[in-house]
Amino acid sequence: MGLTKDPAFQATTFVVIDFETTTPTGYPAQPIEVAALALRFEDGAWKETGRSASLIRPPAFAPVTPADTAQTGLTAEQLQQAPTPAEALGALDRRLTVGTRYLLVAQHAATEANVLHHQADHCPTLARTDFLDTIPLAKHLIPNLPNYRLDTLLAHFGIPQPADRHRAYADVDVTAQVFLQLISAADLDLQLGDLAALVKTAGRTAKANRPVQAGLFDV
Template identity: 80%
Template structure:
């Protein structure tokens, strides 16, 4: 393998691929209705899964599941009626992040996941302080000239089969993880990406909780 995976900081990091499905009520930020996370670590020359979590989430009354949400995800209000609320589901996920372990979240279009986490930060403070890697800018650097960098386009490029439940968090996490690992393999061939700092410079996104207050005021 190349310089990236030989970097001690890279080897020490647990990469948590995360995806939310949401409903977006008028006048409110997106509210999660499903979350999935898959933890990966590069150890002894190979990737290993070190954890997995998924949960449906009951949305608040001001953010009901709409027909459009159901058409997109297949999730219905009836399915979510007995699900844990966001505080319970995200609190449980947060508790799975162990102290003193370096983490980076990984997401396709990480701004979306970052926004959901930021607005739920009181329920998942550790998650809210975890920086992110976005597969889109990494793909743009490593695979120039694709028509676009949507997840479906990247799946097609890498010959990764479409999941059976596209737009459900567990399946989307699985295929996003596959894309991420293919991108890391490609990054190994790029001498400019010689370690975790170089990777983060290309694809990193600082969690809002880690930004100075003045920076947050002007963050759009």
């Protein structure tokens, strides 16, 4: 039948998401920028159904460092007037429609999943949404690459490097392009014939959805 003909696949909105963060000692990574791009496969073609990007003001314990600025170009001055995590992530969370099936998509999804887990008070719906990770999907479909970093995948697919690489909105765009290339390849893979198989290969369960293990000595 093919992956994109699976009714469950067609009923899912795929939200490509990317964070830029600062990583203070002794604390989890704190977001300083978020971007998201919603895609849905309808009538044989991909359609963009939503797009969002926002700077985020980090808390005082997580200041932007020179290393952060060197990577992203973002400075402490730029972020002083940015929305708080509660404002930025709350606004993004409210864009998700009740009753719609979502999967988040990210390159190395553990990074984005951890940020959302630690910000769950501000974005409870996003924090409960499971992920597809482009890395294990690419490893399955393109087994002989030297590595599976985003830049390597961009080069493999002939996708130009964005001018603002390491800004969330630019990285979301190119990650989405990689994702669509991977889905095109998955459509021809007999092992990835439906959404369930795709999730088994490349899925990552949100921490909020994982079963809580009872203590070994609970009585």
